Each structure stands twice: as C-alpha cells, then as structure tokens.
Amino acid sequence: MAMEIKAIPTLKGKEAEHFVKAADKAYKNQNKQDFSKHVLEARAVLKKAKML
Incomplete structure (x- = not known):
C-alpha cells in the first residue's frame, strides 16, 4: 500500500520573520x-x- 506524499508547509511573511527571530x-x-x-x-x- 503506497503512502501519499504530503506537501511540506512553508512559512511566509510575519510568521517566517517571527520564526527566524525566535531561532x-x-x-x-x-x-x-x-x-x-x-x-x-x-x-x-x-x-x-x-559494555564499554
């Protein structure tokens, strides 16, 4: 049974800026x-x- 390939979500705009600042x-x-x-x-x- 094959599994569906899901798209990887991409951050854009303010969300991306917030993520970069937090990182x-x-x-x-x-x-x-x-x-x-x-x-x-x-x-x-x-x-x-x-064991060592």
Whole structure:
C-alpha cells in the first residue's frame, strides 16, 4: 500500500520573520547546559556492565 506524499508547509511573511527571530534568539542563548557530568556517569555504568 503506497503512502501519499504530503506537501511540506512553508512559512511566509510575519510568521517566517517571527520564526527566524525566535531561532536566532535560541541560538544566541548563553544558558547552555553542561552534560559532561551525565556523560561520565553513563560511561561508568557502561563500564561496570562491561559494555564499554
């Protein structure tokens, strides 16, 4: 059974401008999270399970 190919919606006008502004704001956000502690914990678990 074939699936219908749907068109990809495109933002135009004010909606597109708002999206770009929000994306730029999110990209420039300096409150980035540091996951290095979680990576170390995950590696310790994998090492203990002899999967690493």
